[in-house]
Amino acid sequence: xxxxxxxxxxxxxxxxxxxxxxxxxxxxxxxxxxxxxxxxxxxxxxxxxxxxxxxxxxxxxxxxxxxxxxxxxxxxxxxxxxxxxxxxxxxxxxxxxxxxxxxxxxxxxxxxxxxxxxxxxxxxxxxxxxxxxxxxxxxxxxxxxxxxxxxxxxxxxxx
Numbered sequence: 133x134x135x136x137x138x139x140x141x142x143x144x145x146x147x148x149x150x151x152x153x154x155x156x157x158x159x160x161x162x163x164x165x166x167x168x169x170x171x172x173x174x175x176x177x178x179x180x181x182x183x184x185x186x187x188x189x190x191x192x193x194x195x196x197x198x199x200x201x202x203x204x205x206x207x208x209x210x211x212x213x214x215x216x217x218x219x220x221x222x223x224x225x226x227x228x229x230x231x232x233x234x235x236x237x238x239x240x241x242x243x244x245x246x247x248x249x250x251x252x253x254x255x256x257x258x259x260x261x262x263x264x265x266x267x268x269x270x271x272x273x274x275x276x277x278x279x280x281x282x283x284x285x286x287x288x289x290x291x
Contacts, residue, residue, distance in 0.1 A: 161269045167192065170262035170280050177222050177280075178260065185260065193246045194260040198284075201255025205290045209238030213248060214289035220282045222260075227274045232288065241266050243281065256286040 174194050178185050185194040205211065213235045219228040237245060243261030251257050259282075263269070266281045275281070 163264055163268070166269065166278055167262055167264050170264070170278075173222060173280055174260050174262065177282075183258070183260075185258070188246055191242075191246050191265065192262055193243050193265055195247050195250060196258040197250060198256040198258060199251070199254065201252035201287055203252035203254075203290065205252060207237055207249040209236070211237040212289075212291040213237060213240075213287060215285050215287050217283055217285040221275070222280050222282060225274075241281075244283070244285070248285065248287070251287055253287055253290045256284070259283045259285065 171192055177183070178194065183196060185196045187194050215233055215235065216231040217229065217233065218226060220226050235244075237248065240248070241261070242265035243259055246265065247257055247259040247261075261281045261283065263278045263280055266279065267275055267277070269277045271277045
């Protein structure tokens with residue numbers, strides 16, 4: 133069941149990126165080459181900063197579980213997540229930070245949909261997300277196109 137959900141997530145993300153083509157940085161964007169570039173940048177970043185991470189082998193999102201939290205919520209697309217989080221670029225630039233933000237799992241970027249289910253209420257995780265599972269080759273506010281994102285997320289409530 134989980135593999136089917138991940139496959140559907142991948143297809144939806146690919147569709148979203150295709151739909152946003154008019155806003156992309158370049159028409160000849162190669163997502164596979166960008167994914168390789170992102171993965172190499174993440175590996176260099178975690179090595180340089182001595183961050184112990186695991187890599188989700190199916191999707192390539194890097195993560196560090198700081199605290200697993202407690203509970204047994206099975207995440208679905210309608211799960212409501214309340215979180216405190218900070219988002220940074222790999223150069224350390226903070227682009228977003230919120231306390232008590234409320235989201236629905238199905239409305240989150242792919243990297244969060246992959247990483248959040250690894251923890252429960254009270255849990256804290258660091259996600260280092262390749263651009264494909266973030267905003268792809270589209271600029272999103274202060275986040276440049278093709279940006280790897282570094283989030284620290286604490287789940288304060290789940291419904």
